[in-house]
């Protein structure tokens with residue numbers, strides 16, 4: 001019997017695909033699609049938000065849900081942040097493992113798998129978690145007691161978002177009393193986050209919505225105060241409301257996330273006030289088909305960029321004068337050619353501004369960070385996909 005034919009390639013293990021970028025590469029040589037960070041703009045956004053919080057005498061606890069990267073969280077803390085927020089318990093793991101000492105879970109949870117994660121995290125970090133139901137309090141108190149840990153519970157109040165959070169002083173009192181009665185828990189104060197206030201396009205609209213939220217939060221603080229319960233922490237606020245939250249006299253802490261990147265949705269808002277961010281996050285893509293007249297197709301579709309807050313747009317100077325991104329398929333981005341006598345298209349690299357940074361970051365393994373036209377750093381997106 002003859003030997004079966006051997007493919008010589010089978011003698012070698014197939015390596016992983018090559019890395020899209022190495023430190024020192026020219027930006028135009030980065031493999032696409034790639035998530036680029038403009039480090040000059042990023043550094044400026046980071047410093048400006050820290051300065052805003054410092055000037056207002058408010059703690060900055062940035063939301064890591066926006067970037068999911070330990071390297072970024074470490075930079076935020078080095079600049080003065082008191083810790084980070086995560087939205088999910090599993091999301092907190094890479095940050096806790098990297099030594100971030102103080103993590104607030106700005107969300108409620110239910111279920112044995114979540115309680116086990118909370119207890120595990122509390123063994124490693126100073127952990128606080130939101131509650132809006134006495135049954136969550138009872139379950140968390142029992143799990144923390146059994147696990148021999150103490151967890152800080154923040155009562156979430158609804159200040160206009162209409163999502164989580166109690167909406168009456170009586171319900172808040174019940175929560176605070178239940179937390180106070182549990183030796184394995186510590187009452188930390190309130191979370192009062194109003195997501196709807198963040199993306200209002202006009203600065204005055206955001207100011208008014210943020211002031212209204214702060215007034216509601218203040219009424220809850222006074223209600224507990226009258227019952228002898230102090231709120232050490234009142235946390236909330238995002239990128240769109242931070243400047244107003246800092247001057248409210250109510251919030252002790254703000255939790256903005258997207259300010260680092262200024263995605264397309266936030267970029268469409270007015271920023272005339274004391275916080276003026278710049279676009280720092282881009283998706284680099286290559287035109288890889290121009291078979292049809294008037295259409296160019298690039299390699300960045302739904303698997304590279306989230307479109308829940310609108311399609312990505314071309315960055316100025318990066319083809320925005322002669323191309324428009326008009327449709328996202330799974331792996332293809334369809335571009336309308338506005339100017340037929342524009343530059344040769346096939347093989348062109350373009351920069352897109354993603355509409356929404358959080359879900360876009362969740363699609364990528366790393367940030368390719370650039371300065372002066374070269375790749376300066378590569379940062380893993382370690383919490384990518386951790387959504388339990």
Ligand SMILES: Cc1ncc(COP(=O)(O)O)c(C=O)c1O
Nearest residue numbers: 063106193238239255256257258
């Ligand atoms: C509870 C909470 N806090 C803070 C943020 C951060 O908001 P932004 O990324 O708009 O700054 C969010 C965003 O959705 C949030 O849900």
